[in-house]
Amino acid sequence: MSNQLHLQQFQQQIAESISSNTFLKISLGNYQGNEKELRNVYARRVKIKRADMLSFTYRYKTRDIIKNFPIPEGIALIVHFISNDFKVCTLFTTLKEVILEHGKKQLISVREQLVKTIVQPTLTHNKEKKRIIQPTGKTYLQELKISDADGNVFKNAQDKYRQINQYIEILSSLIKELPANKINNVVDMGSGKGYLTFALYDYLHNVLKLDAKVTGVEYREDLVTLCNGIAGNSGFDKLEFVPGTIEDYTVESIDLLIALHACDTATDDAIYKGIMAKAGLIVVAPCCHKQIRREMEKNKEKNELSFLTKYGIFMERQAEMVTDGIRALILEYCGYKTKVFEFISDAHTPKNVLVVGIKNSDSDQVAKSRELKRTEIKQKIAESKAYFGISYHHLERLLGLDKKV
Ligand SMILES: C[S@@+](CC[C@H](N)C(=O)[O-])C[C@H]1O[C@@H](n2cnc3c(N)ncnc32)[C@H](O)[C@@H]1O
Structure with a gap:
């Protein structure tokens, strides 16, 4: 046949x-x-x-x-x-x-x-899988209107609850890549209403039994006040939300930095702070990619890809890939191993790409071979900028890489 x-x-x-x-x-x-x-x-x-x-x-x-x-x-x-x-x-x-x-x-x-044993099919296969963040007895989930006092997740919050869990599941496997689970200081840049910040604190303290300090950085003071209130009510005494911009946040020590949907170049600011603090793990889900898109728009007629980028949606996707691709290259330049992948279904949000940097361990030998690679990376960044008509990338500029020879 x-x-x-x-x-x-x-x-x-x-x-x-x-x-x-x-x-x-x-x-x-x-x-x-x-x-x-x-x-x-x-x-x-x-x-x-x-x-x-x-x-x-x-x-x-x-x-x-x-x-x-x-x-x-x-x-x-x-x-x-x-x-x-x-x-x-x-x-x-x-x-x-x-x-x-x-x-x-x-x-x-x-x-x-x-088959040896007959199994009956069920149409309501949607059975609730055992989630890493359980909803029972969680003050923060109640105050964020995800669940009721009995731990039932509200119908209209099911998606959010699932996303929180998926995100924590991904982080949990990435955290295992850190040397000896070393996590003392965690920063969430652009923490918003704190859904993830609370869940991550809960996971680190109550599942992994770590005593990590977690800080949410957010410029909307109303959200900072709200979140600090919820943290207090939850008894999360090593969780603090601070008002201000990512750019102005004074870096002390950071082991794990996350930034989920921090707008445009705020993601670059977050990565920059992570690199400067030598964070072991940097996890960002970029949001809009306006800075590079503006640059690409200026020169799109001259570009060989003009047959694609004349369409708004293709330009948007191209700008996203170029922005995040260069971010990943810069992370590699700074001694990080990188991963880029989709973290939730695009049915929930098209902004579903995670860029991850895991700091390489240092040894002289590694440092030497990295020097070689760094030249190649710089060349690659320069070539892609020239190809797409980009005069600068915000993260590159923050690190002064556009000047260094
Ligand atoms: C789309 S929300 C995401 C919130 C949260 N990370 C989440 O995923 O639920 C982005 C948040 O980042 C904050 N934000 C954006 N740019 C910022 C900056 N440069 N400094 C501090 N906060 C910023 C915004 O006020 C907003 O609350």
């Missing part, structure tokens, strides 16, 4: 198992695509706002990303996956398992096996 026919039949089996309500889940494995940290993808059936959907869990080395699709799109996506980068796919139903595999010379084979 040809590959095409195998795929068609498999697609039909998925559709039939869904319509006959025998579908349990799909698992896709043996990934051979370009996403370095992607391991597997699982799809299960869920009801979201009364709509029947397929919920995909993309399992990466250090995190999971969930994306939901209407059933027909979901099935098409599964077929796309198995036609391309996933070499094994298993359909689990209440009656049998159907295993599709790419063998030698990319030939597809399909085999079936009957």
Whole structure:
């Protein structure tokens, strides 16, 4: 049987198992695509706002990303996956398992096996997973209107609660990369209403049992007053919110710096403070990318990419990638290992990219080889600036890298 026919039949089996309500889940494995940290993808059936959907869990080395699709799109996506980068796919139903595999010379084979124990499918698969930040007995979650006094998360706060947990899950795996869990001083730049600051404090103190000092920096004084009140009511005595700008914040010692959606160049200011304080871990989710976008707009006609950047949405995405790409290069220049990845589904917000810097440990040998790399990095930054018609990058300027030879 040809590959095409195998795929068609498999697609039909998925559709039939869904319509006959025998579908349990799909698992896709043996990934051979370009996403370095992607391991597997699982799809299960869920009801979201009364709509029947397929919920995909993309399992990466250090995190999971969930994306939901209407059933027909979901099935098409599964077929796309198995036609391309996933070499094994298993359909689990209440009656049998159907295993599709790419063998030698990319030939597809399909085999079936009957199940030993019958599992009933549930449509309300949306069962609440055990979250790292539990909602019971959390004053800050109540005061931030995420949960009620009994620890029930409000319907309209489910998304926020999930995001907080996803963010803490990501941070928890990054924190493990710090030497011997060394976290004494944590700063959240542009802390806003403090959702993440409180959750991170809670996680560090009550889950990891660390005695870290946590500081939120925020220029809106009303938010600072609100958050300090909640911190007091929660008994979080090593948590403090300070009024003022990130630029003016006096850096003492910082082990972990976070900045989530600090606007435009405020993200650069935050990274700069982290680098100056030699923070072990810097985690930022950039927001708007106006500074570089303005620069790119000025010269877009001359650019080879003008056929793309004449469209506003492409310009926006290009400016985002260039801004964050240069940020990552600068972090590497300053001795950080970097990661850039999506941290929540883009269904929640398009501003869902995390830029992470983990400080390299120092030794003479490493420092020497880094010197070599630094020249290359500076050259790369200069070339990309020239290519996109950018006269300066805010972080580069803060560090004086545009002047250093
Ligand atoms: C979009 S909110 C995000 C708040 C919070 N980090 C979160 O994710 O929930 C950005 C916050 O950063 C603050 N902010 C922006 N630029 C700042 C700066 N340069 N200095 C201090 N705070 C700043 C704003 O007032 C706002 O509260």
